[in-house]
Amino acid sequence: MDKIDELIKMIKDSKRIVFFGGAGVSTESGLKDFRSKDGLYNEKYDYPPEEILSHTFFINNTSEFYKFYKDKLNSLNYKPNITHKVLKKMEDSGKLTAVITQNIDGFDKEAGVKNVIELHGTVRENYCMKCHKFYDAEYIFNSEGIPKCTCGGVIKPNVVLYEEGLDQDNTSNAIKEISNADMLIIGGTSLTVYPAAAYVNYFSGKYLVVINRDKISCGADLEINDSIGKVFEEIDNKLYK
């Protein structure tokens, strides 16, 4: 059987699908992947991006942090793609129970998906470090220099930086959703980034599916090595049109 047909059959047979998304989902919107060979990490900056995106660097070099952040992580310049849109259709049709993402661009919510667990936070939420007042992404990306609150405090993106731990509620919700799922689709991640690999172990459902350009061999019931957008376009054509 054709792999796409096999995937469609699995989706039809499932009631509680969880989608676990990595950088490969975002790159198809035009955003650069942090970790790929041609991604951000190989570009030239005064400091390596892993260092710039760390908690220590944010505190000690806030101005330099924001220069990089506004230049490279501004997802407002891009739009959700076919994968996000089909995930929304899957949720609307009652098949999909959660999207768990490692991406910080906020595209899943922008596409209308309701139950999204943003493991690494999101650029769409920002808080004053002094009074905790909320600011949206537009405010941050359109600000000059270091974005400041009306109280004078420095605003920090609700993004998990290097050296920072993941939000406990997010982590336990993700594990709960994966444990309760009957189908887990892992898309656009090589599963090398913690904690993605560890989460798969909580899955005890029927179908484990991997959609990724590079082969990752994690014992999936079905592995499709292709563009995730291309695969989701097929799902859209066969299930929702």
Ligand SMILES: [Zn+2]
């Ligand atoms: Zn404030």
